[in-house]
Amino acid sequence: DAGITQSPRHKVTETGTPVTLRCHQTENHRYMYWYRQDPGHGLRLIHYSYGVKDTDKGEVSDGYSVSRSKTEDFLLTLESATSSQTSVYFCAISADGGRAEAFFGQGTRLTVV
Amino acid sequence: SQQGEEDPQALSIQEGENATMNCSYKTSINNLQWYRQNSGRGLVHLILIRSNEREKHSGRLRVTLDTSKKSSSLLITASRAADTASYFCATDAIGNTDKLIFGTGTRLQVFP
Numbered sequence: 001d002a003g004i005t006q007s008p009r010h011k012v013t014e015t016g017t018p019v020t021l022r023c024h025q026t027e028n029h030r031y032m033y034w035y036r037q038d039p040g041h042g043l044r045l046i047h048y049s050y051g052v053k054d055t056d057k058g059e060v061s062d063g064y065s066v067s068r069s070k071t072e073d074f075l076l077t078l079e080s081a082t083s084s085q086t087s088v089y090f091c092a093i094s095a096d097g098g099r100a101e102a103f104f105g106q107g108t109r110l111t112v113v
Numbered sequence: 114s115q116q117g118e119e120d121p122q123a124l125s126i127q128e129g130e131n132a133t134m135n136c137s138y139k140t141s142i143n144n145l146q147w148y149r150q151n152s153g154r155g156l157v158h159l160i161l162i163r164s165n166e167r168e169k170h171s172g173r174l175r176v177t178l179d180t181s182k183k184s185s186s187l188l189i190t191a192s193r194a195a196d197t198a199s200y201f202c203a204t205d206a207i208g209n210t211d212k213l214i215f216g217t218g219t220r221l222q223v224f225p
Contacts, residue, residue: 033213042119042201042217043156050211059214090155098144098205098213104155 003027006091006105013112019078021108023091025071031094032074033102034058034066036087043090049074050097081112117202117216125222132189134219136202137182143210145178146203147187150218156201159187192223 003026013019023032031050035043035058045058047066055066063085065077078085088109092102117138126132136145143164148156162169162178162185169176175188189196201218205211 031211035215040217043215045212045214048212056211058212092156092213094213097211098146098203099210101146101158101161102148102156102203102213103158106155107153 004091004093004103004105006089006108008108009106010109011111013081013110015082015112016080019081019110019112021076021089021091021110023074023076023093023105025074025093027093027095027103028071029093029095029103030071031097031102032068033092033094034064034074034076035090035092036060036085037090037107038087046076046089078110081110083112086110086112117204117214119200119202119216119219121219122217123220123222125224126192127224128192128194130192130223132192132196132221132223134187134200134221136185136187136216138185138202138204138216139183141180141183141207142204143207144205145176145185146213147174147176147185148201148203148215150199150201152198159200189221192221194223194225197221197223 033048034046049055049068091105094102120135146161147159150156199218203215
């Protein structure tokens with residue numbers, strides 16, 4: 001299995017609090033992605049990174065920020081969590097963006113109460 | 114809005130039957146991929162087809178791509194109960210092959 005881990009795996013947080021999810025890879029892949037998965041919506045791209053300190057927005061970036069200070073770590077921050085951000089969050093890595101297969105983490109189930 | 118939409122949303126078949134899922138996308142692409150997701154797990158890559166390819170095979174999987182219709186299909190032959198999962202297509206875009214945008218998925222149930 002590709003070396004990609006997400007932490008935490010489960011989190012319950014209160015509305016209005018900041019939350020940071022971490023994605024860590026050991027594959028030295030250039031591209032990293034954050035998705036959220038909700039029933040009826042499939043996976044929606046939040047933000048992605050194409051290199052250290054190089055990030056861009058996805059389809060549903062409002063209320064989220066990301067940082068990538070080193071190749072192996074990609075952090076997703078919910079600046080002020082809302083109930084609509086309750087979801088399962090997946091991180092993915094790819095050696096060559098959409099031109100190569102992506103490997104997924106096991107997901108983080110986030111509940112905002 | 115999402116790039117890809119799979120059809121049907123759900124599909125139920127008996128073991129041994131073939132399963133066909135379709136993906137339609139909105140903007141021109143360079144690459145299209147298919148992924149599988151077992152319940153509660155991360156996605157697993159199945160196959161990648163490039164825009165200059167029309168058909169690709171991998172074991173019991175057959176993928177076709179029609180760029181003129183902006184559509185792709187995934188055929189699973191001789192389905193097994195273990196094929197029960199959700200299946201997603203994913204695309205990049207002309208001018209931005211860095212992104213990987215997923216569709217809404219097809220839930221496949223294969224009954225023994």
